[in-house]
Structure formats: structure tokens, C-alpha cells
Amino acid sequence: MKESQAYIERITRVNRDFQRLDLAVDKSLSSLRAGQALLVRRIDKDYEAEQWDPYLRELWFPVDIHASNILVIEQPARSHFTPGQLLSIIGPVGQPFRFRQKLRSILLIAYHTTPAALLMMLAPLLEREVGITLVLMGTARDYETGHLPGEIEIIQADDDLSWSDMVMTLGWADQVFVAVGPGDELEHLGDIMRVIRRRRNNIPANYVFGVLQRRLPCGVGACHACMLNLRGTQKLQCVDGPAFDLTTLRLN
């Protein structure tokens, strides 16, 4: 964990709603892997960051990494950024996603959030020739996907959280990652677990993971505001997360 500085090298509009920022970052972040995030604070031209509104650092999940020191961040197009803008960064936050060694196919679900937290895994998994399906649920169905790699199968879920060929998709996937936004995230993960349990009787360990994006006041394991109850233990989203095995996470 380190505090470092980054600057926005380039801004690219990818569709009507989103832009991508190329961040030139410190070398310490070049080993960042899918699942790990950054805590970001904007700083002004005088290198001061003592503007206290917004107060908390923003949680940013990179969606790609280029040339070892360029992290790509997806942000809503309505947020204003400028090339050359400086950022204060604490990171990497959290642990990388854990994939099965013999992973052949993976199911990604974004529910009431953009799939940004899941996108960094796309390039390395496609390189390993892993089949990827992305299901968009709830407000995530508004997410435009034209800029995502063509090899990914993209499905829009119905209002009842089902989709066509659901049984086959769940049976075919070696692992499932479900990203939910902040606010009622445990209830949303509970919704998904109920859907999966109706289609699959025995859910093995390390099969379905919930990816949490709660606001992190400290991000280093100090404040314990992101503590979660798991079966027999407690863990912190900022230190042990963001992905937790949904068969062990207490959802109520």
C-alpha cells in the first residue's frame, strides 16, 4: 500500500455515457491485477489536496493496463476531467480475483452497477481462450457494450433476473462473478443467489463470487466500516475483498 501520484494522459469517449481515462501511474501500481482498485483524490495545480468536497476518496477499478504504467479507468461521461490533471492515489486496494487454474468459461453478472469492476479480467482471460459471458441486470441493462471485445457474449436479463438459456449458462460456467453497486449490495447479492439456487442445487465453494463496491472511508483496514460477516469469521472489503465467495458470505 502506497500513496502516489498519477496524471491523466489521455481521455477517450467510448460511447454516449462513458469515457476512458489513461492514467500514468507510479511503478508500484504496475503489478495491479484484476480485482484490485485505487482510492483516488483529485488535486489542484498547486499540488494541494485540501479541498474537502468531495470528502472521501473515490474507489476506481481499472478496466485495463497498458505498457506497465498506464491504467485505464472508465468513468461516466458527465464527470469532468482534463488531460494533465493530477490525482492522488492510494493503492492497490484489495486482493486480485482468484480464478480456477483450469478455467474454461466464466459468467460475469453486473446488477444495478456498471460492469467496470469486472472488465480488467477480460484481456488476460481472452488471451487464455476462456469463454466469457456478461449478463447485465437491473440498471446495468442501460450500459452500452459496443466498445467491449467482440468475443464476449453479452446478455440482457429480464426484469425477473432470468435470461434465455440460463440453466445452460450456469452449468457451463466454471466460475461466476457478480458485481453489485453500493447501497443494498447484500440484498442484491441475495437476489442473485436465490436465482442461481433455483437452477443449481449444489453450489460448490469458490464457484460464485460477489464483487462489492462499498464506499471505503479509509481503504487500508483501519476504520472497519467495510467489515463483512462471513461464516465463522469477519473480513474487510478493503483488505480481503472485493470478491467474496457467496456460499460463505452472510447476506442478511
Place this chain on the structure above:
Amino acid sequence: MAIEITRPGKYSLIVSTPVMPAAGTLGFADSYKGLIDYDKLGALVTNPVTIEPWNPASGTRAIPLDAGILLHTGLPNPGLRKVIGRNRKLWAKLPIPVILHLVGISVAHALQAGSMLDDVDEIAAVELGLSDGIELSDALALVEAAAKMEKPLLVRMPFYECYELAPPLAEAGADALVLTAPPRGTARDDHAGRLVSGRIYGPLIKPLVLRMVGRLRREIADEIPIIACGGIHSPQDARDYIDAGAVAVQVDTATWAQPKMLERIARDLGGWIATRHKDALLDEWNPDMGQTEAIERRAAPPEAGPDLRPGRKR
């Protein structure tokens, strides 16, 4: 620099810098290792601890406010025995004294905690947190029970009862008063669409607590030190509290937004003057800290007399 932040007596706490984190902001030990130079702080105040384990609160725990945050964590902790077991070795390695924040629940709880903590040499002092709305009689009983510990006792006052409780508690055995716990408030969680109650943090708290510190400094005996806590976000904020009569300050959530701010405030009040080499590059992060040369502006230690090293009993 040696600053006595508790009442002179058999058990006294002396720190090298009058700046420390507030309870709940820096974890139980070294969570901010690599981000903050602990050596520059006066002490570490731990997260709140109870005898039995406490679970985290359910629902939303943090809501951003305009220049602030509402927080409702439920004070999760694994219980005093586990906190001591897991952190004792880390505390011993820290270069600063450790103040354990004990949640004030009941007299029996305070007595039990006292008997456990008396044997823990790595804890230099105890900060007793009083709950909001506590009656004076209950607060007096709690402080009298906790004061039986063989360690300095700091008492953190509840925000709304501060004026009423501080003078009598100063007479009841508290070795220092911490003013204050953050006030409580309610805010809307836009994501979940409901109202959430919790403690309020942010720069706006400072003027409220600054007034309390000034007024209570005039009302209670000079020998009871006041440690100020509330809304400190810059070295000048901390200096304002010292001007108002506080002997030391606790910095709370500013550390989460800007970890180096705590260290910067500690350097400022600790007598550390940082100057930049004439030809040094500007440190873009902290102009007074990075590519700089620190000059220690401290008086020579006395040749003889009591051991004034931080955290030592006299």
C-alpha cells in the same frame, strides 16, 4: 519536546508531539504503515474496544456529506482479549505510546477491562469513551471504576453532554478530558433511498468543538489537561485548539482523505521544521516534507530528573 498530556501524578502520560489520531481512525495498530511515519506522532489511539466481540452494523455505514462524512460502523471489534493478543507484539514495536480506547458500557465492564489491562505494559494509557445521553451518575460511576486502573485515564466526552459532564468528571478521577466524540446526525443514503443515523465528521465540526474547548478550559481546573478532537483538517486547525487551551489534539477522518495530513500536523506542532534544500526539486506531494531536510527544534534533555520518554511511568 516532552508534553505531559495527563494530570501530574503517579501515572502520567508524556508524549513527544501533541498530535495523535482519534479513536477509530487508524485501526488497532499499524494499518497505515507505509503511508504515515508513526515516529512523528505523539501516540496511537486504538479503535474502540469492548470486552465481548461486537459485530459490524447492518446496512449503509458511510454516507458522504458536503465536506464531510456520516459514519455508522457499530464499533466492530473482536473483543479486548483478542485485540490484545493480536496486537501486543505490534504495539511493542511502535515507536510511540499506545492509548487503548475502551467503550464505556458499565461499571462491571470497566472493572473487568481494568484488571486485564493492568498487565499489558504495551498499553500506556486508556481512553474511556462515554456514550451519548449518559446520565451524570452513570458517568461518574464509570470513571471512578476505570480510574482504578494503574494507567492514566483519558475520558472522551459525549458531544451533547459535554458542558454538563466535563466539570464533575474532571473531579472524579479523569487524568485528561478528550473533547469530544463526534456529534450524531442523520443523512439520506441516496443509493438505498433511506435515512441513516451515525456520527458526523468534517471541517464544520471544528468551530463547535473549539468553543467547547475554550469555555471548558476556563471552567475546569488547570491541572486537568484537555485534548481537543473535532474537525481538524490542517495545522492551523490544530493550532487554534492549542490557542483555546488544549494541551494536545486528536485528528480524525482527515487522515482517511489525506493520510499525510496527520503527519504534517504532527510535524508542525511537534517542533519539526522542514526546510527545502536550496536546489532541491519541489516535492509535488507535500512541499514541506518530501525532498526536504528536517531540522529538529528541540531543547536539550535535562541532565537529571524524571524519565520523560514517551509513555514512561514516572
